[in-house]
Amino acid sequence: MGKLLSAYLSPHPPVLIREIGQGQEELAADTLAAMEEIGRDIGRRKPLTMIVITPHGPLFSDAHSVSMEENLKGDFGAFGHSELSYSFQNNLDLTYGIVKNALEEGITLAQMTREMNKRYGVDGKLDHGVLVPLHFVDKYYGDFKVIPITYGLLSPGELHQFGKVIDKSIRYADGDVCVIASGDLSHKLKDSGPYSYAKEGPEFDKKIMSAIDDANLIDIAGFPMDLAEKAGECGLRSLMILSGILSGYNISSTVLSYEGPFGVGYGTAIFNIEGESDKDIAAEISRIEKETVEKRRATEDEFVRLARRSLEHYVKTGEYMEMPEGLSDELTSEKYPVFVSIKKNGSLRGCIGATESTKDNIAQEIIYYSVQAGTRDPRFDTVIEDELPSLVYSVDVLMKPEAVEDASGLDPSTFGVIVKKGYRRGLLLPNLEGVDTVEEQLRIALNKAGIDSDEDYSIERFKVVRHH
Numbered sequence: 235m236g237k238l239l240s241a242y243l244s245p246h247p248p249v250l251i252r253e254i255g256q257g258q259e260e261l262a263a264d265t266l267a268a269m270e271e272i273g274r275d276i277g278r279r280k281p282l283t284m285i286v287i288t289p290h291g292p293l294f295s296d297a298h299s300v301s302m303e304e305n306l307k308g309d310f311g312a313f314g315h316s317e318l319s320y321s322f323q324n325n326l327d328l329t330y331g332i333v334k335n336a337l338e339e340g341i342t343l344a345q346m347t348r349e350m351n352k353r354y355g356v357d358g359k360l361d362h363g364v365l366v367p368l369h370f371v372d373k374y375y376g377d378f379k380v381i382p383i384t385y386g387l388l389s390p391g392e393l394h395q396f397g398k399v400i401d402k403s404i405r406y407a408d409g410d411v412c413v414i415a416s417g418d419l420s421h422k423l424k425d426s427g428p429y430s431y432a433k434e435g436p437e438f439d440k441k442i443m444s445a446i447d448d449a450n451l452i453d454i455a456g457f458p459m460d461l462a463e464k465a466g467e468c469g470l471r472s473l474m475i476l477s478g479i480l481s482g483y484n485i486s487s488t489v490l491s492y493e494g495p496f497g498v499g500y501g502t503a504i505f506n507i508e509g510e511s512d513k514d515i516a517a518e519i520s521r522i523e524k525e526t527v528e529k530r531r532a533t534e535d536e537f538v539r540l541a542r543r544s545l546e547h548y549v550k551t552g553e554y555m556e557m558p559e560g561l562s563d564e565l566t567s568e569k570y571p572v573f574v575s576i577k578k579n580g581s582l583r584g585c586i587g588a589t590e591s592t593k594d595n596i597a598q599e600i601i602y603y604s605v606q607a608g609t610r611d612p613r614f615d616t617v618i619e620d621e622l623p624s625l626v627y628s629v630d631v632l633m634k635p636e637a638v639e640d641a642s643g644l645d646p647s648t649f650g651v652i653v654k655k656g657y658r659r660g661l662l663l664p665n666l667e668g669v670d671t672v673e674e675q676l677r678i679a680l681n682k683a684g685i686d687s688d689e690d691y692s693i694e695r696f697k698v699v700r701h702h
Contacts (some may be wrong), residue, residue, distance in 0.1 A: 235405060235406065235407075235408075235454075236328070236404045236405055236406065236408060236409055236410065236411060237404070237405075237410045237411070238401065238405075238409035238410075238411055238412075238413070238479065238480075238507060238560070239281055239304075239410050239411065239412050239507065240276075240406050240412050240413075240504060240505060240506055240507060241414070241476055241479065241480060241504075241505040242275075242276075242280060242367075242412070242413070242414045242415065242502070242503065242504055242505065243414075243415050243416065243417070243446060243469070243473065243476075243501055243502055243503040243505075244269065244272060244366070244367040244414050244415070244416050244417075244419070244502060245265060245269075245366075245416075245417070245418045245419075245469075245498075245500035245501065245502065246288075246290075246362055246363045246364075246365075246367060246416050246418060247262070247366065247418065247496070247498065248310055248313045248366060249368075249496070249507060250262060250265060250266055250269060250363050250366060251284065251310070251318065251369055252314075252583075253315055253317075253318060253364065254310060254313050254314070254315055254318070261495040261496070262493060262495050262496070262500060264491040264492075264493050265491050265493055265500040265502060267490075267491065268491035268502035269370040270370060270373075270702045271490055271502075272367070272370060272371070272414075272490070272502060272504065273370040273371045273372075273373050273374040273375070274374050275504060276374070276375055276412050276618070277371070277374030277375035278475065278506040279410070279412060279507040280375060280377070280410075281378055281409070281410045281411055282325070282378060282379060282408075282409030282410055282411065283325045283328055283378060283379045283380070283381060283407075283409055283410075283411045283415070283429055284368065284371065284378050284379070284380050284381070284411075284412055284413075284414065285381045285383060285400065285411060285412070285413045286363070286364045286367060286368065286380065286381070286382050286383070286413075286414045287302070287366050287382075287383050287384075287385060287413070287414070287415050287416060287417075287472040287475050287476065287627075288361055288363030288382060288383070288384055288385075288416045288417075288472070289363055289384070289385065289416070289417055289468040289469070289471065289472065290350070290361040290362060290363040290364075290384070291346075291361050291363070291382055291383075291384030292344065292346055292350075292354060292356050292358075292384055292466075293380050293384055293385075293387070294384075294385075294386050294387070295386065295387045295578075295583075295614070296342060296387075296388070296395055296615070297342035297343060297344045297386045297388075298336075298341070298342070298343050298344070298346035298383060298384065298385055298386040298388075299343070299345075299346050299347050299380065299383070299384045299386070300329060300332065300333065300343060300344070300345065300346065300382070300383050300384075301324060301329075301358070301381075301382050302324075302326070302329065302345045302346055302347045303324060303346070303347070303348065303358060303413075304324050304326060304697035305321065305322075305323065305324070305700065306321070306322045306323070306324050306360055306380055306382065307319070307320065307321045307322075307359060307360065307442075308320050308359040308360030308361065308364065308365050309359070309365075310362065310665075311366065311626065312362070313362070318369075320360065320365055320368065320369070320372070322360075322368070322378075322379065322380040322666070323379045323380070324379060324380060324381060325380070325381055325407075325409075325631055326506050327408065328381060328403060328404070328407040328409075328411075329381050331403040331406060331407055331492035332381070332383075332399065332400055332486050333345060335402055335403050336396065336399050337397045339399055341392070341395065341396050342386075348464075349377055360380075360382055360405070361382075361384075363416040363417070364382045364416065364687035366416070367414045367416055368380065373509060374567065377555075383400075383475075385471040385472060385474075385475055386471075387471075387579055387580075387581040388471075388579055389523060389576075389578075389579045389624060390455055390456060390457070390459065390474050390519055390522075390523060390579075390675070391516070391519050391520055391523055393455075393471055393473070393475050393477075393478065393517065394455045394474055394477055394478040394481070394507070394515075394516060394519055395478060396475055396478060397474070397475040397476060397477060397478020397479040397480075397481070398478040398479070398481060398516075398599045399478075400413075400475070400478070400479050401471070401478065401479045401480075401481070401482055404479075412480060413476060413479055415469065415473050415475070415476040416469070416472055417467070417469020417470070417471075417472040417473065418434035418467065418469055418498050418499065418500060419438065419442065419443075419465075419467050419469055419494075419498070419499030419500065419501050420434070420436070420438045420439050420465040420467050420494075420498070420499045420519070421435070421465075421466040421467065421468075421497065421498045421499075422434070422435035422465060422466045422497070422614050423435045423436060423439070423494040423497045423498065423499055423675065424494070424496075424497035425497075426496075426497050427494075427496060427497015427498055428497060428498065429466050429497075429668065429670045430670040431497075432464060432465065432466065434461055434464035434465045435465045435466065435499070435609045437461065437465070438461050438462060438464075438467060439464030439465070439492070439498075439499040439501070440696070441457070441461070442454070442457060442469075442470065442473070443489060443492050443501050445457070446473075446487055446489060446501065446503050447487060447503075449485050449486055449487040449505065451477040451480060451481055451485075451515055452518050452519070453622050454473050454474065454476075454477045454518045455468055455474050455477040455478070455481075455515065456518065456519050456523070456528040457473075457474070457524035458526065459526075459579060459580040459624070460580070460583065462580060463580040463667060464667070466667065466668065467499070469501075475513075475578075477504075480505060480507075481511075481514070481515055481516075481523065482510065482511060483507050483508070483509065483510060483511050484507075484508040484509045484510070484511045485505050485506060485507060485508060486505075486508055487503055487504065487505050487506070488503060488506070489501070489502070489503045490502040490503060490504065490505045503625065516614070518528035523624075525550045527623060527624065527658060528544035530626060534560060534627075535701050536561060536565065537596075537600060537629040537631075537701035538627050538628065538629055538701050538702060540558070540561070540565070540597060540600050540601065540604075540629075541574050541600050541603075541604035541627045541629050542604070542625070542627050543555065543558075544600065544601040544604040544605060545604045545605055545608040545609075545617065545622075545627075546605075546622050547578070548605045548608070548609070549609075549617055549618065549619050549622060550619060551607065554602070554605060555601060557597050557598060557601065561597055564596065565595060565596050565597040565600075566595050566596075566597055567586060567595060568595060568596055569591045569592055569594070569595060569596065570594075570596055570599070570631045570632060570633070571587060571588045571589055571590050571591045571592075571631075571632045572587050572588070572596060572599040572600055572603055572629055572630060572631050572632065573585060573586070573587025573588075573603065573629070573630040573632065573663060574586065574587060574600060574603045574604040574606070574607040574627065574628075574629055574630075575607065575627070575628045575629075575630070575663075576604075576607050576608055576617070576625050576627055577625070577626045577627075577628075578621060578624055578625055578626070579624065583608075583612040583614060583617065583621075583625060584607040584608050584609075584613075584614050584617065585607055585611060586603055586606040586607040586610060586611055587599075587603050587630070587632070588603070589635065589652060589696075591634070591663060596631065598608050600629055608625075609680040611654055612674075616636065626702075627702070628659065628666045628700060628701060628702035629700075629701040629702075630663055630699070630700050631698060631699040631700075631701070631702075632650070632696055632698050633696055633697045633698065633699070634692040634696065635652055635695065636694060636695060636696070637692065637694050637697040638693050638694065638695050639691070639693075640693070641673075641676060643693075643695060644672045644676070644693070644695055645664075645672070646662075646664060646665070646666070646669050646670065646671065646672060646674070646675040647664065647665050647670075648665070648697065649664050649695035649696060649697060650662060650663045650664040650695065650696045650697070650698060651664075651675055651676065651693060651694070651695055651696075652679070652683060652693070652694040652695075653676065653680055653681050653683050653691050653692070653693055653694075654683075654691060654692045654693075654694070655683065655685045655689055655690070655691040655692070658683045658684050658685055659683050660678075660679040660681070660682035660683030660684075660685065661678060661679065661682070662675055662678050662679040662682070663698060664697070664698060665700070674694075
C-alpha cells in the first residue's frame with residue numbers, strides 16, 4: 235500500500251537556477267536556500283513518486299489534466315537554456331489509479347496522450363512549473379518517478395475534491411509519495427514586476443502565507459477567489475488541490491521563506507504528516523462557497539441583477555425574458571451599448587456586447603447580451619443550468635468612442651480601445667486583470683481584429699461605466 239510522506243509549497247521562477255539567473259538568483263537568496271532545503275528533505279524521505287501540481291501545463295477551464303506518456307521530458311529552451319534538459323519516468327500505475335478514481339467521482343480529467351497533445355496544440359513537454367522544483371530535488375535524490383498534474387479552472391470545492399481523489403489513489407498504490415504544490419503568489423507586488431502594483435497583491439500573500447503557517451486547510455481551500463483574482467497569482471489552485479490531499483491527515487507546517495524581490499511573491503513550505511484524521515472539511519468549504527455567492531448576490535445593482543436573471547431565464551426556458559417592471563428610468567429610457575461579462579471561479583466564462591446600441595434601451599441591451607455572453611461566445615461551451623449558482627456577472631455601459639492619433643492617447647486603466655482597418659475591428663474593455671500596459675492592450679485588440687501591428691490602422695478610445 236502507498237503512503238503519503240510529505241507535501242510542499244514551491245515557487246517556480248526559472249531565474250532561481252544559476253545558469254538562467256546569471257547572478258540574479260542571489261536577489262532571492264531566502265527562496266534559493268529554501269528550495270535547497272526542500273530538495274534535501276525529499277532526499278531524506280526517498281519517495282518512489284513525486285506528484286507535482288502545476289499551473290503551466292495543458293490548462294482547461296472545465297477539467298484537470300494529467301500526462302499519460304511513459305517518458306516525460308522537458309527543458310528550459312523557452313528561457314534560453316535548452317541544454318538544461320530533464321527526463322523522468324511517469325508512474326503510470328498510480329496515474330491510471332487517479333484517472334479511474336476521478337472518473338468514478340464525476341471529475342473530468344483530460345488524459346494527455348500524444349494524440350491529445352497534438353489535438354490541443356501542446357508539445358507534451360514538462361513545463362517550468364514542474365521542472366524548477368524538480369531541478370532542486372534532483373540535486374539530492376534522483377530515484378523517483380513523476381506525475382505532472384495541471385489544475386483546471388474549477389471551483390474551490392471541486393479542486394479540494396480532486397485532491398481527496400489523489401490521496402485515495404495514493405493509499406491504494408504501491409510505493410511512497412511526496413507532493414509539490416507548484417505556484418507563485420501575487421505577481422502585483424511592485425510596479426517593476428510583470429504587472430502593475432495592486433494593493434491586493436501584498437494582502438493576498440500575507441493571508442495565504444498565514445493560512446499555510448497555521449496549517450489551516452479550511453482557510454486554504456476556502457480562500458476568497460475574488461482577492462486571488464485581483465492579486466494576479468498562479469499558486470492558489472495548486473494549494474486547494476493539496477488541501478484535499480492532506481485533508482485525511484493531521485498535519486503540521488513549516489514556512490521556510492517568503493519574499494518578492496522581482497515583484498512576484500515566492501513562498502516555500504513543508505507540510506509534515508502527523509497521523510490520520512477523520513475530519514471532513516468538504517462541507518465547510520461548500521458552506522463558504524455558498525456564502526460567498528449569496529454575499530455577491532446581495533450587493534448586485536439592477537444592471538447586474540438584470541443580466542443574471544436574463545441568462546438564468548434563458549437557460550431554464552430556452553426563451554428571452556420580457557423586460558421586467560420596476561426598472562429605473564436609466565435602464566428603460568436611455569440608449570447605450572453594453573458588454574456583459576461572466577466569470578466562474580475567477581476565470582472568464584463569456585463576454586459579448588456591441589459598440590453601438592441596437593435596442594430600444596439599456597435594459598433590452600442587457601437582456602440580449604447576457605444571453606449571448608452565456609451561450610454564443612465561441613471561446614466557451616454554452617452555460618448549463620448546474621453552473622448558474624456559481625456565475626458572477628458584470629455589465630459595462632459604453633460611452634461614445636473618440637478617435638486618438640496614436641497610442642499616447644491610451645490608458646488601459648481608464649480607456650477601452652477599438653482598433654479598425656477596413657471591415658476588421660477589435661475591441662478591448664478598460665481596467666482588465668492582467669492588462670496593465672498600452673502595448674498589451676493594443677496587442678490583444680489587434681489580435682482580436684486580425685490586424686498586424688505594422689499595418690496602418692485607426693485607434694479609438696472609450697470610457698465605460700462598470701456595474702459589478
